[in-house]
Amino acid sequence: MQFTESPEQSELRSSVRRFLAEKSPSTAVREQMETVAGYDDAVWKQLSVQLGLPSLAIPEEYGGAGFSFVEQCIVLEEMGRTLYCGPFFASAVLAATVLLKSGDEQAKSRYLPGIASGETIATLAFTDDSGGWSGNGSGLSAADGKLTGHRNFVLDGHNAALVLATARTPEGLFLYAVDAHAAGLTATALPTLDQTRRLARLEFDGVEAELIGPAEAALAATLDVAALALAAEQLGGAQAALDMAVAYGKIREQFGKPIGSFQALKHRCADLLLEVESTRSAVIYGSWAVAEDADEVPVVASLAKAYASETFFHAAAENIQLHGGIGFTWEHDAHLYFKRAKASELLFGDPAYHRERLAGRIGI
Template sequence: MPALDVPWPRTEPAALTPSPERQELRDSLRTLLTRHSDIERVRAAAESELGYDRELWRLLATEMSVAAIAVPEHRGGLGYGTAELATVLEECGRALAAAPVLTSAVLGAGALLAADDRDTVHDLLPAVLEGELLATVSPLTGETDRLRAEPGPDGWMLSGTVTGVLGGASAELLIALAACPDGVRLFAARLGPEVARARRTVIDPTRGQADLTMDGTAATALTSPETTAATVERLRDLATLAVACENTGVIDRLLELTVEYTRARQQFGRPIASFQAIKHRLADLLVLLERARSAARYAAAVYADDPGAARLAVAVAGAVCTEAAVQAAAEAVQLHGGVGFTWEHAAHSYYRRALGNEAAHGSATEHRARIAALLGL
């Protein structure tokens, strides 16, 4: 990975400035998610056959157009930017929304937009943007030895197994890397009943994973061997940024829950929030939130201006927000006392999400290693 010539920050990106439209979007999303995504409903959706809340997804996709927000108008989107998409992800993380926003609305749509030839996805992209076709992206680790593509009479055919696919149990479109006779390409494949799906047991049941096995599944090539590496790098940045924004929302809600509890819980005739030791720990949670919020929103604003120039800002957001979310979740569990250590408490679902994000999208250590590589250290 080549080092950056001039590391960020250079100037303040325009998208970092707060806007009334963005606040209205946040308020509308929070109202919708408060009404349709309480913790009981989130857990019930996670345990369902689909693994997500179909009604919530319909509302988010149709009424809020979450998949089309950051898509250019000439590609069928609303023409807003990554800063607005970051707002959506923060609020979904705050509510642990049981909907395929990350997998389909962000990564799936982003992968289709990155196709070398837009004509190859003319029938796929509109359906994904409207929420009618659920897409997901396999872990883009470069390990393609388990998935291979062969040219067939009517196009490409995929065979093999791809593991640890987020939302793989219910996805209808898979975007994955596969080894071809001429190199490695990124493919989009519709998942029919012939595809074998094996659910995985994961730490975060609100975001399930599955292993998918294909044998001659028809697929469309999105990239050539020459463009695959750059496309995958950009999609990895998008995934890191999206999870950073989501983790910011997780921290925000954990702080809110903890403040509410410590104000209500009394000891020696006083709310425990009035004790100096508790005040300091709550202040530390607030610092974690502000660090994460600053890093994630700055990265989103830089990405909106120039995705290629945002690599360092995105890596910093990945490191800061991943670490902050895990620390905040552990602290929230402790500050809730005995009830916080029960799996039934909401704090544990947020803890699981923070740990699941870390496992699926990289630890703070891994993101710091990328920062060092970008800076040539």
């Protein structure tokens, strides 16, 4: 593996960063936070058609670009840096991955091209009211090709055109494809701490569904990929919070000199830099492990998610503290990163959850 980016990967990062700087500045993020959908459809179409970002990690035979998870993590890091509001994670990461892991060639050929082009916004519905992220809970059952029950905390569930839902049957947990406009399916947007990421509750009342296949193995593999993908996004957010704090330290003066020249603030920023760079190493290694389909993915996924969660939250909190009074105001962007950090810390399992999983996976 390589810890340095290839020229092509560096150009991808630069292109995505330029695009998001223009299309997803904090002013646009704040506007989209107030809308029902929570994202700008025109920007999503540009991101999909002009840059082809949803297609990156999807194989060419299914309409994708045929790149790897390494490139997808670069994109996710840049999206985390700007708090991009859009269904990329739900559609291009969760839904696309569970389809690829399902082993159902018919389902892949039918649904992945639309996801790759951005024309189909998809999501994965697997959590119940307990708030657990293992996907082993109840809440949704299947019988005679129809789903009854609910799924909660579904990423972009109210925006999706395609819902991939896990449901219980007497034979076990299975994955189903559901048209979001099917009769009996109701999607309700949920109030969230992080207004830049939308969650929904889906109610199924005898909804017609297409069986894809057994879900347990595919879901477990997908959640490991999702944990690493979220760690990449958290890395981008942590770096942005650190950059924001350092920039402010250079321009804010106290006692006739920039506050960044004070040793106490230097130490705090140095500690954050160490944490951010350590997170970067974990994310790079994890993205390589997924790209190579390495056996250690489950271990690396939990390790990276736990560490990235703590790093992002620490960086976001310190950013507020280093800004002083202005950092606590609604007008400043620091609180947006703090809320994203806290919500992301809990999404797919908090650090304690992943450390427990990590201990079990390495036999401690």
